[in-house]
Amino acid sequence: MHRRQPKLGLIPETLLLTLYARALDAKLPSPILGDTLSAELADTIDYDFRRLKLKPNLVVTTALRAKKLDDVVRAYIAAHPECVVLDLGCGLDTRMVRCAPSPDVDWYDIDFPEVVDLRSECLPGRSHVIAADLTEPGWLDTIPGDRPAVIIAEGLLPFMPGDSFQHMTRELTAHFPSGELAINGYTRFAAWAMKYHPTIKALGIKAAQGFDDPHEPENWGAGLELVEEEMLTRAPEVARFPQPLRALTRLTARSTALSRQGARILRYQF
Ligand SMILES: C[S@@+](CC[C@H](N)C(=O)[O-])C[C@H]1O[C@@H](n2cnc3c(N)ncnc32)[C@H](O)[C@@H]1O
Structure with missing residues:
Protein backbone atom coordinates (compact mmCIF):
# COMPACT_ATOMS: atom_id res chain seq x y z
CA MET A 1 0.00 0.00 0.00
CA HIS A 2 1.25 3.51 -0.87
CA ARG A 3 1.50 5.47 2.40
CA ARG A 4 1.53 9.27 2.28
CA GLN A 5 4.01 11.29 4.29
CA PRO A 6 2.08 14.35 5.44
CA LYS A 7 3.96 17.65 5.40
CA LEU A 8 2.03 19.66 7.93
CA GLY A 9 2.75 22.68 10.10
CA LEU A 10 2.29 22.66 13.86
CA ILE A 11 -1.42 23.54 14.03
CA PRO A 12 -2.51 21.42 11.03
CA GLU A 13 -0.67 18.46 12.55
CA THR A 14 -3.37 18.35 15.25
CA LEU A 15 -5.71 16.84 12.64
CA LEU A 16 -3.68 13.63 12.96
CA ARG A 22 -11.37 8.10 15.71
CA ALA A 23 -9.29 5.31 14.20
CA LEU A 24 -8.54 3.84 17.64
CA ASP A 25 -12.18 4.12 18.66
CA ALA A 26 -13.20 2.21 15.52
CA LYS A 27 -10.95 -0.64 16.60
CA LEU A 28 -12.45 -0.92 20.10
CA PRO A 29 -14.74 -3.90 20.79
CA SER A 30 -17.60 -1.50 21.52
CA PRO A 31 -16.81 1.71 19.60
CA ILE A 32 -18.56 4.99 20.26
CA LEU A 33 -18.35 6.50 16.79
CA GLY A 34 -17.34 3.36 14.86
CA ASP A 35 -15.76 5.37 12.02
CA THR A 36 -13.97 2.58 10.13
CA LEU A 37 -13.12 4.96 7.27
CA SER A 38 -10.97 6.99 9.67
CA ALA A 39 -9.19 3.76 10.66
CA GLU A 40 -8.53 2.96 6.98
CA LEU A 41 -7.37 6.51 6.35
CA ALA A 42 -4.93 6.51 9.28
CA ASP A 43 -3.41 3.32 7.89
CA THR A 44 -2.59 5.11 4.63
CA ILE A 45 -0.59 7.82 6.43
CA ASP A 46 3.10 7.36 7.04
CA TYR A 47 3.35 8.96 10.48
CA ASP A 48 4.44 7.71 13.88
CA PHE A 49 1.08 8.15 15.63
CA ARG A 50 2.61 6.80 18.87
CA ARG A 51 4.39 10.13 19.35
CA LEU A 52 0.97 11.70 19.99
CA LYS A 53 0.75 9.67 23.22
CA LEU A 54 -3.02 9.31 22.93
CA LYS A 55 -4.64 8.22 26.17
CA PRO A 56 -7.98 6.29 26.37
CA ASN A 57 -9.68 9.44 27.68
CA LEU A 58 -8.86 11.40 24.52
CA VAL A 59 -9.90 8.51 22.27
CA VAL A 60 -13.39 8.14 23.73
CA THR A 61 -14.08 11.85 24.22
CA THR A 62 -12.96 12.67 20.67
CA ALA A 63 -15.19 9.90 19.30
CA LEU A 64 -18.10 11.04 21.45
CA ARG A 65 -17.86 14.72 20.57
CA ALA A 66 -17.69 13.79 16.86
CA LYS A 67 -20.81 11.66 17.28
CA LYS A 68 -22.70 14.48 19.02
CA LEU A 69 -21.68 17.00 16.36
CA ASP A 70 -22.78 14.54 13.66
CA ASP A 71 -26.16 14.39 15.43
CA VAL A 72 -26.38 18.20 15.24
CA VAL A 73 -25.73 18.11 11.49
CA ARG A 74 -28.20 15.28 10.86
CA ALA A 75 -30.95 17.01 12.84
CA TYR A 76 -30.36 20.31 11.05
CA ILE A 77 -30.39 18.67 7.63
CA ALA A 78 -33.62 16.83 8.49
CA ALA A 79 -35.25 20.17 9.34
CA HIS A 80 -33.62 22.12 6.45
CA PRO A 81 -33.17 19.66 3.55
CA GLU A 82 -31.62 22.29 1.25
CA CYS A 83 -29.19 23.77 3.72
CA VAL A 84 -25.47 24.43 3.54
CA VAL A 85 -23.08 22.60 5.87
CA LEU A 86 -19.72 24.12 6.81
CA ASP A 87 -17.05 22.07 8.57
CA LEU A 88 -14.50 24.66 9.71
CA GLY A 89 -10.99 23.30 10.28
CA CYS A 90 -12.18 20.00 8.82
CA GLY A 91 -8.79 18.29 8.90
CA LEU A 92 -9.23 14.75 7.59
CA ASP A 93 -12.61 14.33 9.21
CA THR A 94 -14.97 11.95 7.43
CA ARG A 95 -18.08 13.67 8.76
CA MET A 96 -19.76 13.98 5.40
CA VAL A 97 -19.48 10.22 4.85
CA ARG A 98 -20.87 9.59 8.33
CA CYS A 99 -23.78 12.01 7.88
CA ALA A 100 -24.51 10.98 4.25
CA PRO A 101 -26.55 14.08 3.29
CA SER A 102 -28.82 14.08 0.24
CA PRO A 103 -27.54 15.79 -2.95
CA ASP A 104 -29.75 18.83 -2.09
CA VAL A 105 -27.33 19.70 0.70
CA ASP A 106 -24.18 21.66 -0.18
CA TRP A 107 -21.28 20.67 2.05
CA TYR A 108 -18.14 22.81 2.47
CA ASP A 109 -14.96 21.53 4.12
CA ILE A 110 -12.51 24.32 4.96
CA ASP A 111 -8.94 24.16 6.21
CA PHE A 112 -5.42 25.45 5.47
CA PRO A 113 -4.16 24.82 1.89
CA GLU A 114 -1.68 22.12 3.02
CA VAL A 115 -4.53 20.23 4.72
CA VAL A 116 -6.85 20.62 1.75
CA ASP A 117 -4.14 19.22 -0.54
CA LEU A 118 -3.73 16.18 1.69
CA ARG A 119 -7.48 15.81 2.02
CA SER A 120 -8.09 15.96 -1.73
CA GLU A 121 -5.41 13.31 -2.22
CA CYS A 122 -6.57 10.78 0.33
CA LEU A 123 -10.22 11.61 0.97
CA PRO A 124 -11.89 12.57 -2.30
CA GLY A 125 -15.61 13.19 -1.99
CA ARG A 126 -18.42 15.34 -3.22
CA SER A 127 -17.91 18.15 -0.72
CA HIS A 128 -16.69 21.58 -1.82
CA VAL A 129 -13.24 21.98 -0.38
CA ILE A 130 -11.96 25.47 0.41
CA ALA A 131 -8.29 26.12 1.09
CA ALA A 132 -8.14 29.08 3.44
CA ASP A 133 -6.78 30.49 6.64
CA LEU A 134 -9.98 31.13 8.59
CA THR A 135 -8.43 34.19 10.22
CA GLU A 136 -8.21 35.89 6.80
CA PRO A 137 -11.13 37.62 5.07
CA GLY A 138 -12.67 36.58 1.75
CA TRP A 139 -13.01 32.79 1.95
CA LEU A 140 -16.77 33.02 2.52
CA ASP A 141 -17.32 34.82 -0.80
CA THR A 142 -17.60 31.58 -2.79
CA ILE A 143 -20.26 30.09 -0.50
CA PRO A 144 -23.89 30.90 -1.38
CA GLY A 145 -25.38 33.12 1.32
CA ASP A 146 -29.07 32.62 0.59
CA ARG A 147 -29.64 29.31 2.39
CA PRO A 148 -29.72 28.28 6.05
CA ALA A 149 -26.45 26.91 7.32
CA VAL A 150 -25.23 24.53 9.96
CA ILE A 151 -21.66 25.36 10.91
CA ILE A 152 -19.41 22.95 12.77
CA ALA A 153 -16.10 23.89 14.35
CA GLU A 154 -14.63 20.84 16.02
CA GLY A 155 -11.26 21.17 17.72
CA LEU A 156 -10.78 24.60 16.13
CA LEU A 157 -11.43 27.25 18.80
CA PRO A 158 -8.22 26.80 20.84
CA PHE A 159 -6.03 27.19 17.77
CA MET A 160 -7.50 30.46 16.44
CA PRO A 161 -5.41 33.39 17.72
CA GLY A 162 -6.71 36.44 19.63
CA ASP A 163 -10.31 37.25 18.80
CA SER A 164 -10.16 35.74 15.30
CA PHE A 165 -12.74 33.06 16.13
CA GLN A 166 -15.17 35.75 17.30
CA HIS A 167 -14.48 37.86 14.22
CA MET A 168 -15.01 34.87 11.92
CA THR A 169 -18.28 34.08 13.70
CA ARG A 170 -19.57 37.61 13.05
CA GLU A 171 -18.76 37.23 9.35
CA LEU A 172 -20.48 33.84 9.20
CA THR A 173 -23.70 34.94 10.85
CA ALA A 174 -23.84 38.04 8.64
CA HIS A 175 -23.40 35.86 5.54
CA PHE A 176 -26.30 33.42 6.07
CA PRO A 177 -29.98 34.24 6.60
CA SER A 178 -30.17 31.83 9.58
CA GLY A 179 -28.43 28.83 10.98
CA GLU A 180 -26.74 27.00 13.79
CA LEU A 181 -23.17 27.03 15.03
CA ALA A 182 -22.00 23.99 16.98
CA ARG A 188 -10.30 28.99 29.89
CA PHE A 189 -8.71 26.53 32.31
CA ALA A 190 -9.02 23.62 29.87
CA ALA A 191 -7.48 25.75 27.12
CA TRP A 192 -4.64 26.87 29.42
CA ALA A 193 -4.08 23.31 30.65
CA MET A 194 -3.93 22.01 27.08
CA LYS A 195 -0.29 22.98 26.78
CA TYR A 196 0.50 20.46 29.54
CA HIS A 197 -1.49 17.72 27.80
CA PRO A 198 0.99 15.05 26.64
CA THR A 199 -0.32 15.17 23.06
CA ILE A 200 -0.29 18.96 22.70
CA LYS A 201 3.09 19.03 24.43
CA ALA A 202 4.34 16.41 22.00
CA LEU A 203 3.30 18.69 19.13
CA GLY A 204 4.86 21.73 20.81
CA ILE A 205 1.72 23.91 20.69
CA LYS A 206 1.79 26.69 23.29
CA ALA A 207 -1.22 29.02 23.11
CA ALA A 208 -4.87 28.08 23.26
CA GLN A 209 -8.11 29.92 24.05
CA GLY A 210 -11.49 29.05 25.54
CA PHE A 211 -14.39 30.52 27.54
CA ASP A 212 -16.26 29.39 30.66
CA ASP A 213 -19.77 30.80 30.41
CA PRO A 214 -21.66 29.12 27.54
CA HIS A 215 -23.57 32.40 27.10
CA GLU A 216 -20.37 34.34 26.39
CA PRO A 217 -20.67 33.99 22.57
CA GLU A 218 -24.03 35.80 22.81
CA ASN A 219 -21.90 38.91 23.46
CA TRP A 220 -19.68 38.53 20.40
CA GLY A 221 -21.98 40.75 18.32
CA ALA A 222 -22.80 37.83 16.03
CA GLY A 223 -26.48 37.44 16.95
CA LEU A 224 -25.87 34.04 18.53
CA GLU A 225 -28.31 32.57 21.01
CA LEU A 226 -27.40 29.55 23.11
CA VAL A 227 -29.64 26.58 22.32
CA GLU A 228 -27.91 23.87 24.32
CA GLU A 229 -24.85 23.08 26.38
CA GLU A 230 -24.44 19.32 26.39
CA MET A 231 -22.05 17.85 28.93
CA LEU A 232 -20.50 14.74 27.49
CA THR A 233 -19.84 13.34 30.97
CA ARG A 234 -23.63 12.83 31.13
CA ALA A 235 -24.06 11.16 27.75
CA PRO A 236 -25.45 7.59 27.70
CA GLU A 237 -22.40 6.53 25.65
CA VAL A 238 -20.28 6.89 28.80
CA ALA A 239 -21.49 3.32 29.54
CA ARG A 240 -19.06 2.26 26.78
CA PHE A 241 -16.03 4.03 28.27
CA PRO A 242 -13.36 1.65 29.55
CA GLN A 243 -12.86 1.39 33.30
CA PRO A 244 -11.70 3.18 35.43
CA LEU A 245 -12.52 6.08 33.09
CA ARG A 246 -16.22 5.24 33.12
CA ALA A 247 -16.43 5.42 36.92
CA LEU A 248 -14.42 8.65 37.02
CA THR A 249 -16.56 10.24 34.28
CA ARG A 250 -19.77 9.30 36.14
CA LEU A 251 -18.39 10.89 39.27
CA THR A 252 -17.45 14.03 37.35
CA ALA A 253 -20.94 14.13 35.81
CA ARG A 254 -22.40 15.02 39.21
CA SER A 255 -20.76 18.44 39.06
CA THR A 256 -21.55 20.92 36.29
C1 LIG B 1 -7.64 19.46 16.14
S1 LIG B 1 -7.73 19.58 14.39
C2 LIG B 1 -9.42 19.09 14.15
C3 LIG B 1 -9.67 18.61 12.75
C4 LIG B 1 -11.08 18.11 12.51
N1 LIG B 1 -12.07 19.13 12.82
C5 LIG B 1 -11.35 16.86 13.32
O1 LIG B 1 -12.13 16.92 14.27
O2 LIG B 1 -10.76 15.83 12.98
C6 LIG B 1 -7.80 21.36 14.12
C7 LIG B 1 -7.94 21.70 12.67
O3 LIG B 1 -8.19 23.10 12.57
C8 LIG B 1 -7.45 23.59 11.48
N2 LIG B 1 -7.20 25.03 11.68
C9 LIG B 1 -6.70 25.62 12.79
N3 LIG B 1 -6.59 26.96 12.60
C10 LIG B 1 -7.03 27.19 11.33
C11 LIG B 1 -7.14 28.37 10.54
N4 LIG B 1 -6.77 29.57 11.01
N5 LIG B 1 -7.61 28.25 9.28
C12 LIG B 1 -7.98 27.04 8.79
N6 LIG B 1 -7.91 25.89 9.50
C13 LIG B 1 -7.43 25.97 10.75
C14 LIG B 1 -6.16 22.78 11.51
O4 LIG B 1 -5.45 22.84 10.29
C15 LIG B 1 -6.70 21.40 11.85
O5 LIG B 1 -7.05 20.68 10.69
Missing part, protein backbone atom coordinates in the same frame (compact mmCIF):
# COMPACT_ATOMS: atom_id res chain seq x y z
CA LEU A 17 -4.56 13.51 16.61
CA THR A 18 -8.32 13.57 16.05
CA LEU A 19 -8.03 11.24 13.05
CA TYR A 20 -6.07 8.73 15.09
CA ALA A 21 -8.47 8.99 18.03
CA ILE A 183 -18.62 23.72 18.62
CA ASN A 184 -16.91 21.64 21.24
CA GLY A 185 -16.32 24.06 24.08
CA TYR A 186 -13.12 24.63 26.01
CA THR A 187 -13.09 26.48 29.32
CA ALA A 257 -18.36 22.88 37.02
CA LEU A 258 -16.20 19.77 36.67
CA SER A 259 -18.12 18.47 33.64
CA ARG A 260 -17.50 21.81 31.89
CA GLN A 261 -13.76 21.24 32.19
CA GLY A 262 -14.19 18.12 30.07
CA ALA A 263 -15.83 17.77 26.70
CA ARG A 264 -19.08 19.63 26.01
CA ILE A 265 -20.99 20.53 22.91
CA LEU A 266 -22.29 24.09 22.57
CA ARG A 267 -25.03 24.80 20.10
CA TYR A 268 -26.12 28.33 19.08
CA GLN A 269 -28.74 29.60 16.68
CA PHE A 270 -28.65 32.79 14.69
Whole structure:
Protein backbone atom coordinates (compact mmCIF):
# COMPACT_ATOMS: atom_id res chain seq x y z
CA MET A 1 0.00 0.00 0.00
CA HIS A 2 1.25 3.51 -0.87
CA ARG A 3 1.50 5.47 2.40
CA ARG A 4 1.53 9.27 2.28
CA GLN A 5 4.01 11.29 4.29
CA PRO A 6 2.08 14.35 5.44
CA LYS A 7 3.96 17.65 5.40
CA LEU A 8 2.03 19.66 7.93
CA GLY A 9 2.75 22.68 10.10
CA LEU A 10 2.29 22.66 13.86
CA ILE A 11 -1.42 23.54 14.03
CA PRO A 12 -2.51 21.42 11.03
CA GLU A 13 -0.67 18.46 12.55
CA THR A 14 -3.37 18.35 15.25
CA LEU A 15 -5.71 16.84 12.64
CA LEU A 16 -3.68 13.63 12.96
CA LEU A 17 -4.56 13.51 16.61
CA THR A 18 -8.32 13.57 16.05
CA LEU A 19 -8.03 11.24 13.05
CA TYR A 20 -6.07 8.73 15.09
CA ALA A 21 -8.47 8.99 18.03
CA ARG A 22 -11.37 8.10 15.71
CA ALA A 23 -9.29 5.31 14.20
CA LEU A 24 -8.54 3.84 17.64
CA ASP A 25 -12.18 4.12 18.66
CA ALA A 26 -13.20 2.21 15.52
CA LYS A 27 -10.95 -0.64 16.60
CA LEU A 28 -12.45 -0.92 20.10
CA PRO A 29 -14.74 -3.90 20.79
CA SER A 30 -17.60 -1.50 21.52
CA PRO A 31 -16.81 1.71 19.60
CA ILE A 32 -18.56 4.99 20.26
CA LEU A 33 -18.35 6.50 16.79
CA GLY A 34 -17.34 3.36 14.86
CA ASP A 35 -15.76 5.37 12.02
CA THR A 36 -13.97 2.58 10.13
CA LEU A 37 -13.12 4.96 7.27
CA SER A 38 -10.97 6.99 9.67
CA ALA A 39 -9.19 3.76 10.66
CA GLU A 40 -8.53 2.96 6.98
CA LEU A 41 -7.37 6.51 6.35
CA ALA A 42 -4.93 6.51 9.28
CA ASP A 43 -3.41 3.32 7.89
CA THR A 44 -2.59 5.11 4.63
CA ILE A 45 -0.59 7.82 6.43
CA ASP A 46 3.10 7.36 7.04
CA TYR A 47 3.35 8.96 10.48
CA ASP A 48 4.44 7.71 13.88
CA PHE A 49 1.08 8.15 15.63
CA ARG A 50 2.61 6.80 18.87
CA ARG A 51 4.39 10.13 19.35
CA LEU A 52 0.97 11.70 19.99
CA LYS A 53 0.75 9.67 23.22
CA LEU A 54 -3.02 9.31 22.93
CA LYS A 55 -4.64 8.22 26.17
CA PRO A 56 -7.98 6.29 26.37
CA ASN A 57 -9.68 9.44 27.68
CA LEU A 58 -8.86 11.40 24.52
CA VAL A 59 -9.90 8.51 22.27
CA VAL A 60 -13.39 8.14 23.73
CA THR A 61 -14.08 11.85 24.22
CA THR A 62 -12.96 12.67 20.67
CA ALA A 63 -15.19 9.90 19.30
CA LEU A 64 -18.10 11.04 21.45
CA ARG A 65 -17.86 14.72 20.57
CA ALA A 66 -17.69 13.79 16.86
CA LYS A 67 -20.81 11.66 17.28
CA LYS A 68 -22.70 14.48 19.02
CA LEU A 69 -21.68 17.00 16.36
CA ASP A 70 -22.78 14.54 13.66
CA ASP A 71 -26.16 14.39 15.43
CA VAL A 72 -26.38 18.20 15.24
CA VAL A 73 -25.73 18.11 11.49
CA ARG A 74 -28.20 15.28 10.86
CA ALA A 75 -30.95 17.01 12.84
CA TYR A 76 -30.36 20.31 11.05
CA ILE A 77 -30.39 18.67 7.63
CA ALA A 78 -33.62 16.83 8.49
CA ALA A 79 -35.25 20.17 9.34
CA HIS A 80 -33.62 22.12 6.45
CA PRO A 81 -33.17 19.66 3.55
CA GLU A 82 -31.62 22.29 1.25
CA CYS A 83 -29.19 23.77 3.72
CA VAL A 84 -25.47 24.43 3.54
CA VAL A 85 -23.08 22.60 5.87
CA LEU A 86 -19.72 24.12 6.81
CA ASP A 87 -17.05 22.07 8.57
CA LEU A 88 -14.50 24.66 9.71
CA GLY A 89 -10.99 23.30 10.28
CA CYS A 90 -12.18 20.00 8.82
CA GLY A 91 -8.79 18.29 8.90
CA LEU A 92 -9.23 14.75 7.59
CA ASP A 93 -12.61 14.33 9.21
CA THR A 94 -14.97 11.95 7.43
CA ARG A 95 -18.08 13.67 8.76
CA MET A 96 -19.76 13.98 5.40
CA VAL A 97 -19.48 10.22 4.85
CA ARG A 98 -20.87 9.59 8.33
CA CYS A 99 -23.78 12.01 7.88
CA ALA A 100 -24.51 10.98 4.25
CA PRO A 101 -26.55 14.08 3.29
CA SER A 102 -28.82 14.08 0.24
CA PRO A 103 -27.54 15.79 -2.95
CA ASP A 104 -29.75 18.83 -2.09
CA VAL A 105 -27.33 19.70 0.70
CA ASP A 106 -24.18 21.66 -0.18
CA TRP A 107 -21.28 20.67 2.05
CA TYR A 108 -18.14 22.81 2.47
CA ASP A 109 -14.96 21.53 4.12
CA ILE A 110 -12.51 24.32 4.96
CA ASP A 111 -8.94 24.16 6.21
CA PHE A 112 -5.42 25.45 5.47
CA PRO A 113 -4.16 24.82 1.89
CA GLU A 114 -1.68 22.12 3.02
CA VAL A 115 -4.53 20.23 4.72
CA VAL A 116 -6.85 20.62 1.75
CA ASP A 117 -4.14 19.22 -0.54
CA LEU A 118 -3.73 16.18 1.69
CA ARG A 119 -7.48 15.81 2.02
CA SER A 120 -8.09 15.96 -1.73
CA GLU A 121 -5.41 13.31 -2.22
CA CYS A 122 -6.57 10.78 0.33
CA LEU A 123 -10.22 11.61 0.97
CA PRO A 124 -11.89 12.57 -2.30
CA GLY A 125 -15.61 13.19 -1.99
CA ARG A 126 -18.42 15.34 -3.22
CA SER A 127 -17.91 18.15 -0.72
CA HIS A 128 -16.69 21.58 -1.82
CA VAL A 129 -13.24 21.98 -0.38
CA ILE A 130 -11.96 25.47 0.41
CA ALA A 131 -8.29 26.12 1.09
CA ALA A 132 -8.14 29.08 3.44
CA ASP A 133 -6.78 30.49 6.64
CA LEU A 134 -9.98 31.13 8.59
CA THR A 135 -8.43 34.19 10.22
CA GLU A 136 -8.21 35.89 6.80
CA PRO A 137 -11.13 37.62 5.07
CA GLY A 138 -12.67 36.58 1.75
CA TRP A 139 -13.01 32.79 1.95
CA LEU A 140 -16.77 33.02 2.52
CA ASP A 141 -17.32 34.82 -0.80
CA THR A 142 -17.60 31.58 -2.79
CA ILE A 143 -20.26 30.09 -0.50
CA PRO A 144 -23.89 30.90 -1.38
CA GLY A 145 -25.38 33.12 1.32
CA ASP A 146 -29.07 32.62 0.59
CA ARG A 147 -29.64 29.31 2.39
CA PRO A 148 -29.72 28.28 6.05
CA ALA A 149 -26.45 26.91 7.32
CA VAL A 150 -25.23 24.53 9.96
CA ILE A 151 -21.66 25.36 10.91
CA ILE A 152 -19.41 22.95 12.77
CA ALA A 153 -16.10 23.89 14.35
CA GLU A 154 -14.63 20.84 16.02
CA GLY A 155 -11.26 21.17 17.72
CA LEU A 156 -10.78 24.60 16.13
CA LEU A 157 -11.43 27.25 18.80
CA PRO A 158 -8.22 26.80 20.84
CA PHE A 159 -6.03 27.19 17.77
CA MET A 160 -7.50 30.46 16.44
CA PRO A 161 -5.41 33.39 17.72
CA GLY A 162 -6.71 36.44 19.63
CA ASP A 163 -10.31 37.25 18.80
CA SER A 164 -10.16 35.74 15.30
CA PHE A 165 -12.74 33.06 16.13
CA GLN A 166 -15.17 35.75 17.30
CA HIS A 167 -14.48 37.86 14.22
CA MET A 168 -15.01 34.87 11.92
CA THR A 169 -18.28 34.08 13.70
CA ARG A 170 -19.57 37.61 13.05
CA GLU A 171 -18.76 37.23 9.35
CA LEU A 172 -20.48 33.84 9.20
CA THR A 173 -23.70 34.94 10.85
CA ALA A 174 -23.84 38.04 8.64
CA HIS A 175 -23.40 35.86 5.54
CA PHE A 176 -26.30 33.42 6.07
CA PRO A 177 -29.98 34.24 6.60
CA SER A 178 -30.17 31.83 9.58
CA GLY A 179 -28.43 28.83 10.98
CA GLU A 180 -26.74 27.00 13.79
CA LEU A 181 -23.17 27.03 15.03
CA ALA A 182 -22.00 23.99 16.98
CA ILE A 183 -18.62 23.72 18.62
CA ASN A 184 -16.91 21.64 21.24
CA GLY A 185 -16.32 24.06 24.08
CA TYR A 186 -13.12 24.63 26.01
CA THR A 187 -13.09 26.48 29.32
CA ARG A 188 -10.30 28.99 29.89
CA PHE A 189 -8.71 26.53 32.31
CA ALA A 190 -9.02 23.62 29.87
CA ALA A 191 -7.48 25.75 27.12
CA TRP A 192 -4.64 26.87 29.42
CA ALA A 193 -4.08 23.31 30.65
CA MET A 194 -3.93 22.01 27.08
CA LYS A 195 -0.29 22.98 26.78
CA TYR A 196 0.50 20.46 29.54
CA HIS A 197 -1.49 17.72 27.80
CA PRO A 198 0.99 15.05 26.64
CA THR A 199 -0.32 15.17 23.06
CA ILE A 200 -0.29 18.96 22.70
CA LYS A 201 3.09 19.03 24.43
CA ALA A 202 4.34 16.41 22.00
CA LEU A 203 3.30 18.69 19.13
CA GLY A 204 4.86 21.73 20.81
CA ILE A 205 1.72 23.91 20.69
CA LYS A 206 1.79 26.69 23.29
CA ALA A 207 -1.22 29.02 23.11
CA ALA A 208 -4.87 28.08 23.26
CA GLN A 209 -8.11 29.92 24.05
CA GLY A 210 -11.49 29.05 25.54
CA PHE A 211 -14.39 30.52 27.54
CA ASP A 212 -16.26 29.39 30.66
CA ASP A 213 -19.77 30.80 30.41
CA PRO A 214 -21.66 29.12 27.54
CA HIS A 215 -23.57 32.40 27.10
CA GLU A 216 -20.37 34.34 26.39
CA PRO A 217 -20.67 33.99 22.57
CA GLU A 218 -24.03 35.80 22.81
CA ASN A 219 -21.90 38.91 23.46
CA TRP A 220 -19.68 38.53 20.40
CA GLY A 221 -21.98 40.75 18.32
CA ALA A 222 -22.80 37.83 16.03
CA GLY A 223 -26.48 37.44 16.95
CA LEU A 224 -25.87 34.04 18.53
CA GLU A 225 -28.31 32.57 21.01
CA LEU A 226 -27.40 29.55 23.11
CA VAL A 227 -29.64 26.58 22.32
CA GLU A 228 -27.91 23.87 24.32
CA GLU A 229 -24.85 23.08 26.38
CA GLU A 230 -24.44 19.32 26.39
CA MET A 231 -22.05 17.85 28.93
CA LEU A 232 -20.50 14.74 27.49
CA THR A 233 -19.84 13.34 30.97
CA ARG A 234 -23.63 12.83 31.13
CA ALA A 235 -24.06 11.16 27.75
CA PRO A 236 -25.45 7.59 27.70
CA GLU A 237 -22.40 6.53 25.65
CA VAL A 238 -20.28 6.89 28.80
CA ALA A 239 -21.49 3.32 29.54
CA ARG A 240 -19.06 2.26 26.78
CA PHE A 241 -16.03 4.03 28.27
CA PRO A 242 -13.36 1.65 29.55
CA GLN A 243 -12.86 1.39 33.30
CA PRO A 244 -11.70 3.18 35.43
CA LEU A 245 -12.52 6.08 33.09
CA ARG A 246 -16.22 5.24 33.12
CA ALA A 247 -16.43 5.42 36.92
CA LEU A 248 -14.42 8.65 37.02
CA THR A 249 -16.56 10.24 34.28
CA ARG A 250 -19.77 9.30 36.14
CA LEU A 251 -18.39 10.89 39.27
CA THR A 252 -17.45 14.03 37.35
CA ALA A 253 -20.94 14.13 35.81
CA ARG A 254 -22.40 15.02 39.21
CA SER A 255 -20.76 18.44 39.06
CA THR A 256 -21.55 20.92 36.29
CA ALA A 257 -18.36 22.88 37.02
CA LEU A 258 -16.20 19.77 36.67
CA SER A 259 -18.12 18.47 33.64
CA ARG A 260 -17.50 21.81 31.89
CA GLN A 261 -13.76 21.24 32.19
CA GLY A 262 -14.19 18.12 30.07
CA ALA A 263 -15.83 17.77 26.70
CA ARG A 264 -19.08 19.63 26.01
CA ILE A 265 -20.99 20.53 22.91
CA LEU A 266 -22.29 24.09 22.57
CA ARG A 267 -25.03 24.80 20.10
CA TYR A 268 -26.12 28.33 19.08
CA GLN A 269 -28.74 29.60 16.68
CA PHE A 270 -28.65 32.79 14.69
C1 LIG B 1 -7.64 19.46 16.14
S1 LIG B 1 -7.73 19.58 14.39
C2 LIG B 1 -9.42 19.09 14.15
C3 LIG B 1 -9.67 18.61 12.75
C4 LIG B 1 -11.08 18.11 12.51
N1 LIG B 1 -12.07 19.13 12.82
C5 LIG B 1 -11.35 16.86 13.32
O1 LIG B 1 -12.13 16.92 14.27
O2 LIG B 1 -10.76 15.83 12.98
C6 LIG B 1 -7.80 21.36 14.12
C7 LIG B 1 -7.94 21.70 12.67
O3 LIG B 1 -8.19 23.10 12.57
C8 LIG B 1 -7.45 23.59 11.48
N2 LIG B 1 -7.20 25.03 11.68
C9 LIG B 1 -6.70 25.62 12.79
N3 LIG B 1 -6.59 26.96 12.60
C10 LIG B 1 -7.03 27.19 11.33
C11 LIG B 1 -7.14 28.37 10.54
N4 LIG B 1 -6.77 29.57 11.01
N5 LIG B 1 -7.61 28.25 9.28
C12 LIG B 1 -7.98 27.04 8.79
N6 LIG B 1 -7.91 25.89 9.50
C13 LIG B 1 -7.43 25.97 10.75
C14 LIG B 1 -6.16 22.78 11.51
O4 LIG B 1 -5.45 22.84 10.29
C15 LIG B 1 -6.70 21.40 11.85
O5 LIG B 1 -7.05 20.68 10.69
